[in-house]
Every structure is written in C-alpha cells, then in structure tokens.
Amino acid sequence: MHNIDLRKIYKFHPVDPAPSPSNLPTAGDLYYECTECKVIVSSVPRIKIACTCGNLSGVDGKLVVQKPEQVKVVRGKLK
C-alpha cells in the first residue's frame, strides 16, 4: 500500500462541532483521522488509500468507514 504522510503537506484542524459518526461529511478539504492508528486519509480519495488498521479504505472518491465512531473529521489546509 502506498501511503503519503499528509501531515507533511497539510495543516489539520478538527471540525468543530465534531460531526456525528452516523452522518460523516465529505468534502475536498475534509479528511478523516483514524483514532485507532492515527493515519489521516481524504474523505474523497482519488487514489487507492487505506489506513494502517483497515478502518478506512477507499478509491475513486468513495471512502469506506468500518467504524465511524473511530473517526475524527479534520479540515486540511496546505502549509
């Protein structure tokens, strides 16, 4: 699996108030941090991605979340 550490490119701030796990928002500037393995992935992944523990995986703009309660939604800004 090819993973880029997005923290090197973006500054992340938690979305406040935190969105409900049952209705996670998606947008080009929104990213999900897996609270299990701390990996950050895009909420609309264009390339094939997955977090280390397998909670988050996706491709072609569609992210699959296994455990939504273990997701922190963050907004990314280019450094």
Ligand SMILES: [Zn+2]
């Ligand atoms: Zn994970």
